[in-house]
Amino acid sequence: MFSREKARKKMEDWRILCSTLMIIMMVIEGGEAQLSENFYSSSCPRLERIVQQAVKKKHDQTFVTAPATLRLFFHDCLVLGCDASVMIFSPNGDAEKDSDDDLSLAGDGFDTVIKAKQAVEANCPGVVSCADILALAAREAVVLTGGPSFSVELGRRDGLRSKKSDVTKHLPEPDHKFNELLNLFAKNGLNQTDLVALSGAHTIGAAHCSKFSKRIYNYSQFSPIDPTLDPLYALQLQQQCPPGVNPNIVAFLDPLSSNTFDNTYYKNLFVGRGLLTSDQELFTNLASRPTVIDFANNPGNFNAAFVTAMRKLGRVGVKTGNQGEIRRNCAAFNS
Ligand code: HEM
Ligand SMILES: *[C@@H]1O[C@H](CO)[C@@H](O)[C@H](O)[C@H]1NC(C)=O
Numbered sequence: 001m002f003s004r005e006k007a008r009k010k011m012e013d014w015r016i017l018c019s020t021l022m023i024i025m026m027v028i029e030g031g032e033a034q035l036s037e038n039f040y041s042s043s044c045p046r047l048e049r050i051v052q053q054a055v056k057k058k059h060d061q062t063f064v065t066a067p068a069t070l071r072l073f074f075h076d077c078l079v080l081g082c083d084a085s086v087m088i089f090s091p092n093g094d095a096e097k098d099s100d101d102d103l104s105l106a107g108d109g110f111d112t113v114i115k116a117k118q119a120v121e122a123n124c125p126g127v128v129s130c131a132d133i134l135a136l137a138a139r140e141a142v143v144l145t146g147g148p149s150f151s152v153e154l155g156r157r158d159g160l161r162s163k164k165s166d167v168t169k170h171l172p173e174p175d176h177k178f179n180e181l182l183n184l185f186a187k188n189g190l191n192q193t194d195l196v197a198l199s200g201a202h203t204i205g206a207a208h209c210s211k212f213s214k215r216i217y218n219y220s221q222f223s224p225i226d227p228t229l230d231p232l233y234a235l236q237l238q239q240q241c242p243p244g245v246n247p248n249i250v251a252f253l254d255p256l257s258s259n260t261f262d263n264t265y266y267k268n269l270f271v272g273r274g275l276l277t278s279d280q281e282l283f284t285n286l287a288s289r290p291t292v293i294d295f296a297n298n299p300g301n302f303n304a305a306f307v308t309a310m311r312k313l314g315r316v317g318v319k320t321g322n323q324g325e326i327r328r329n330c331a332a333f334n335s
């Protein structure tokens, strides 16, 4: 009697499990699957540890790892969605990464993803997308430099297209004014708070002199130097970037703590020390200035807004279900 009760209960549990699985499978078939934090919990349970170790190893070798990987994620998501399309190598030089806007992406970001993918493939072959590995690696970049940790939604599929011509007008330019930045972010479901928070990624890394030389030499017919720049800072930048623009010289985006993910970036904006026009605009513009001041005074508010915005960025244009593919090699389509 007792054991029959038990057997019937088991049978019931089994039925509930089956119908749940059916629903899950139907959702996936329909291509309507959502990202989820535990997407690989049974197919690749050690995934996050593996990516974490691979990124840490690379970070110990070269500091460029963190800024390069974080920027790579942003550029991937804004062009055709977060689908690792930026990773594709084309022998004809006509892939996304060959565009003018992507040529300055540091090679160490690509290498980080390739190495993490190799480590993941050794454990769970053919299961985890390059797009997800890039999203996880970007999180590790933030954590390794002292920024906030956060859970990453997973389940992205890798894109089947990567064209240089797709990049045009999809990425922000360093000389963009506030409204251009706001509109471009809005097209990706990112609002003004997200714009200000994500720009805080410029708390690490560097920019080539060519990206801001106009601000220190050739601003306008009335003033050679951008008046929103602190004059002393402008002088320092002129010394760092002599006229004529050597394409190899870079300046730190946050010179006070370029290796640390903190809120110094916003304190710099306060005193006219945003390196790019797009940085300083966030303070110049009166609509976003209160957010800059808030993030400069409250690192906790910055961290929370950054995490929210990174998760939103990670959802932009994602392919799920049976869209796209799981690439074997992140730099090449499967066939
Ligand atoms: C708001 C509009 C943005 C503009 C106009 C912009 C533009 C730029 C430019 C021109 C550089 C210098 C590239 C070079 O000369 O090598 C740069 C670097 C960088 N950007 Fe942005 N960016 C923006 C937003 C973002 C966002 C949202 C992220 C990430 C969440 C990001 C992450 C980075 C990082 C980490 C670097 C340093 C890269 C390195 O050191 O290799 N940027 N950005
Ligand atoms: C932007 O969106 C976030 C939620 O994703 C919200 O908390 C924030 O208030 C929004 N900011 C603006 C300016 O609408």
Ligand SMILES: *[C@@H]1O[C@H](CO)[C@@H](O)[C@H](O)[C@H]1NC(C)=O
Binding pocket: 213, 217, 218, 243, 244
């Ligand atoms: C300033 O701009 C002019 C005209 O575009 C250019 O010829 C000149 O080389 C620029 N100077 C510097 C220092 O970049």
